[in-house]
Amino acid sequence: MTNVRENNLRKIICMEKNKIYALRKKWFPIASSSDLVKRHVFQAQLLGREFAVWRADDGNVNVWENRCLHRGVRLSIGINQGSELKCQYHGWRYANRTAGCTYIPAHPADAPARTICNNTYPVKEFIGMIWSGEDAIENDFSYKELSKRTVLRPVPINAPNDLVQKNLLNYYSELNFDGLLLNDGSIEINLGGKKKILFFIQPQDSKLSVVRGVLNATLSDEKRYHFLKEQNFIIERFREKMEQISENLNLEPMVAEIEEISNDLGEPPTKEDCGRKAELRLHVSERILTSRDVVSLKLKGIEGQLPTFHPGAHIDLHLQNGLIRQYSLVNGPGETDHYRIGVKLEKDGRGGSQYIHNNVKVGDLLATSAPRNNFPLRRDSLYTIFIAGGIGITPLLSMSKALHSMELDYEFHYFVQSEKDISFKETLKILGERVIIHKGLSQENTINKVRKILQKPGYYKNLYVCGPGPMLEATLKIASDLKWADDTIHFEYFKNDRKINNDSNFEIELARSALTLTVSAGKTILEILRENGVDLPSSCEQGACGTCKVNVIRGDIDHQDVYLNATERANKNIMMTCVSRSLSDRLILDI
Amino acid sequence: MVSAFQDPVILNQWHPISSLEEINPSEKTFQTLLLDEEILYKMDKENKVLVWRKGSRDENLPTKLAYGFVWVCLGNPPETLFLFPEFDExxxxxxATGVIGVNTSAGRAIENFCDMGHFPYVHKGILGEEPHTEVKNYDVEISDEPDEVLATNCKFFQPRANVTSTKGVDADYIYRVPHINCALLYKSSIVAGKLDVIVLFVQPMREEQIRAHTAMCIFDDSSTEKDIRLFQQLIFGQDKPILENQHPKRLPLNPRMETPIRADKTAISYRRWLLNKGLKYGTVAN
Structure with missing residues (x-):
């Protein structure tokens, strides 16, 4: 007897579940458009599942599961920051549209190569309402926009959805309004003339429904007032009736299962102890768009004095998406209470600059390395020429500010595509007449201009160049053609565009550590050193910045970097361990 | 939902129901809820504490007086309670610094008590402040003797770490979880080499409803009792709305329900410890 009863009960539960699964595929209104006030987060519920609904400043409406993936706190008590939603509990931020987590304040130096993403649901905005459905199918949405409309105040009713739906039509017909139950489950009530109200019943939970209506007309203020008041009165009476009928109905609340996260998100990421270090914690105190696609960040220490920097220095930014990027400091002498960097948006880049442009906000904590200088400035020069291309301005600006304050002679050439691309205008103004801006020159004209600038190499004259690869190469060639000595030409590449060949196998002998290690194809010297507990400093790890430089005692170096100049290469006693390799079977390194 | 009678881990446990200060010396009978059961308690003329189930006046429940609190067991009482030697120093x-009712599980409350990452957001300007948001690496262990979760070398920037502080310091902490629903926080005191202790003893009224009993065992003698109470109330008052907005309210023991980070090492160990004990009441396993 008990078994039969239990089986029946199980069947009923199963039927209920199937019913819910079917309903989850349908679209329902979950909010009025007017609920999504600027910078507000609205809490909605559909079939037992809670949603955090918010409109970003760009107009996009987000419907997310109402729990932060970290500790389950409702996101509807979070803060809508316009482009991101910030959780109240630990300040985690989730991006508009993707719901991907962009910032974890507890670990500014963490660079987990993983994506923490909240659950999002389909969304549409039609006839003054926000529509969603947990598993709603895109093409099933059949409601047409109404050019004229008045949205009724939604009325919640403590009664099951099907009961409300079944009775609403009868209730209006008792009031002498005819109507129709449409195939999609909505109810059309004819008010006479051509006026109709379309009703939708939102199933919030097993015993909670919301009646949402829209009239196919726009009303003048006074008429609108009376219409809304009248309909409100009618539906309130309906509500009382429905709640009376279902008062003694004993229904279990619907269960919205919590979806399991992937295995790797269930454990905190392990942190690498070896490698590039992020020893500083800086917070973003200012963020300005200094030109069309360059954002200038002012970074301040959170406690104590910042380490000293020299003109030409750069810092590594350890971004929360796992990338590490180098940016030159723009600071001049004495500007020691902050660091300033300029970040150009590289649309086709590998994601570092895009991350900074899209995610980094004033107040954020960033993990960075201490400043490092592999592009030092000589101050014993009688005359210095700076040639900056685009964002290559940043280290050169720091250098020229230093020379400027020492009243040393220099000229500063800045090549840009257009007026809109001129960054750090305020600083350039201070440097005054020494700055010559070249706008919109063709490749050929740029080369001619550079040749003119470099016409006269001379006694204690130095050249500093920073810019895009092709421009840098052209400039170096012109300088060399015009007989500038190698040690008067100083340059810094943004990146190493050369194709790295890492096919060779060879041995390295560490003279000071009495260790012999094998570097096999596919591995770099730097990696092998680290795997064996020898931790060299490094930064860009692509042969552009010069941080991982070591002295070579013996062996034939296979240079693949863009940091060393021709003379340094010819000397055969220095190499970049991140990309360069050996042509001989063995290299003896001075480490 | 689990009944406490299906869960020996919760049933055969000492649970705090009141501080002695609250019931002393009146002969008044108090009523509360413990593991879904209504229980009554009083202190009689001989300072003896009596606890009984509602409707069973003649059957006194096993009771223990320890650390300034009344502890009760609804099942087979364990021989000992955890050690808290500082109490007798x-x-x-x-x-006792006050009781606060919270609609959450005991586990969620303990976990929040041991969490530093929320200081700059939930206790802004008091226990933390942006941009000092980093939770630096610390050590956690689950020890066998005593059976507890222990987090040491914890550091966090605090603009105002206790009633007497006026400026920011990098405060040092130790957290102990010596009982499934009790946690102790140790932090530097005004006496060199000695640590103040902040106490959280949680009384599970229902799976998702608790009374959080707070107490202090400190060297500070400059602040009044009222100041201390107000400070604790402010802190717990800030935590309450967060705790009541967590979903699920019961503590997830399945590691794939929430995403921890390194800062949550204590919580990870605590959840693992509870899972190994087989605690069901107030938790979600699947």
Whole structure:
């Protein structure tokens, strides 16, 4: 007897579940458009599942599961920051549209190569309402926009959805309004003339429904007032009736299962102890768009004095998406209470600059390395020429500010595509007449201009160049053609565009550590050193910045970097361990 | 939902129901809820504490007086309660600092108590402040003797770490979880080499409803009892709305329900510890 009863009960539960699964595929209104006030987060519920609904400043409406993936706190008590939603509990931020987590304040130096993403649901905005459905199918949405409309105040009713739906039509017909139950489950009530109200019943939970209506007309203020008041009165009476009928109905609340996260998100990421270090914690105190696609960040220490920097220095930014990027400091002498960097948006880049442009906000904590200088400035020069291309301005600006304050002679050439691309205008103004801006020159004209600038190499004259690869190469060639000595030409590449060949196998002998290690194809010297507990400093790890430089005692170096100049290469006693390799079977390194 | 009678881990446990200060010396009978059961308690003329189930006046429940609190067991009482030696040290002030009702599980409350990452957001300007948001690496262990979760070398920037502080310091902490629903926080005191202790004893009324009993065992003698109470109330008052907005309210023991980070090492160990004990009441396993 008990078994039969239990089986029946199980069947009923199963039927209920199937019913819910079917309903989850349908679209329902979950909010009025007017609920999504600027910078507000609205809490909605559909079939037992809670949603955090918010409109970003760009107009996009987000419907997310109402729990932060970290500790389950409702996101509807979070803060809508316009482009991101910030959780109240630990300040985690989730991006508009993707719901991907962009910032974890507890670990500014963490660079987990993983994506923490909240659950999002389909969304549409039609006839003054926000529509969603947990598993709603895109093409099933059949409601047409109404050019004229008045949205009724939604009325919640403590009664099951099907009961409300079944009775609403009868209730209006008792009031002498005819109507129709449409195939999609909505109810059309004819008010006479051509006026109709379309009703939708939102199933919030097993015993909670919301009646949402829209009239196919726009009303003048006074008429609108009376219409809304009248309909409100009618539906309130309906509500009382429905709640009376279902008062003694004993229904279990619907269960919205919590979806399991992937295995790797269930454990905190392990942190690498070896490698590039992020020893500083800086917070973003200012963020300005200094030109069309360059954002200038002012970074301040959170406690104590910042380490000293020299003109030409750069810092590594350890971004929360796992990338590490180098940016030159723009600071001049004495500007020691902050660091300033300029970040150009590289649309086709590998994601570092895009991350900074899209995610980094004033107040954020960033993990960075201490400043490092592999592009030092000589101050014993009688005359210095700076040639900056685009964002290559940043280290050169720091250098020229230093020379400027020492009243040393220099000229500063800045090549840009257009007026809109001129960054750090305020600083350039201070440097005054020494700055010559070249706008919109063709490749050929740029080369001619550079040749003119470099016409006269001379006694204690130095050249500093920073810019895009092709421009840098052209400039170096012109300088060399015009007989500038190698040690008067100083340059810094943004990146190493050369194709790295890492096919060779060879041995390295560490003279000071009495260790012999094998570097096999596919591995770099730097990696092998680290795997064996020898931790060299490094930064860009692509042969552009010069941080991982070591002295070579013996062996034939296979240079693949863009940091060393021709003379340094010819000397055969220095190499970049991140990309360069050996042509001989063995290299003896001075480490 | 689990009944406490299906869960020996919760049933055969000492549970705090009241501070002695609250019931002393009146002969008044108090009523509360423990593991879904209504229980009554009083202190009689001989300072003896009596606890009984509602409707069973003649059957006194096993009771223990320890650390300034009344502890009760609804099942088979364990022989001992965890050790808290600082309570008996001379020169310390032992004070119950208030009870706060929260609609959450005991596990969620303990976990929040041991969490530093929320200080700059939930206790802004008091226990933390942006941009000092980093949770630096610390050590956690689950020890066998005593059976507890222990987090040491914890550091966090605090603009105002206790009632007497006026400026920011990098405060040092130790967290102990010596009982499934009790946690102790140790932090530097005004006496060199000695640590103040902040106490959280949680009374599970229902799976998702608790009374959080707070107390202090400290060397501070400059602040009044009222100041201390107000400070604790402010802190717990800030935590309450967060705790009541967590979903699920019961503590997830399945590691794939929430995403921890390194800062959550204590919580990870605590959840693992509870899972190994087989606790069901107030938790979600699947």
């Amino acid at each position: 001379p020169n310390r002030k032992n004070k």
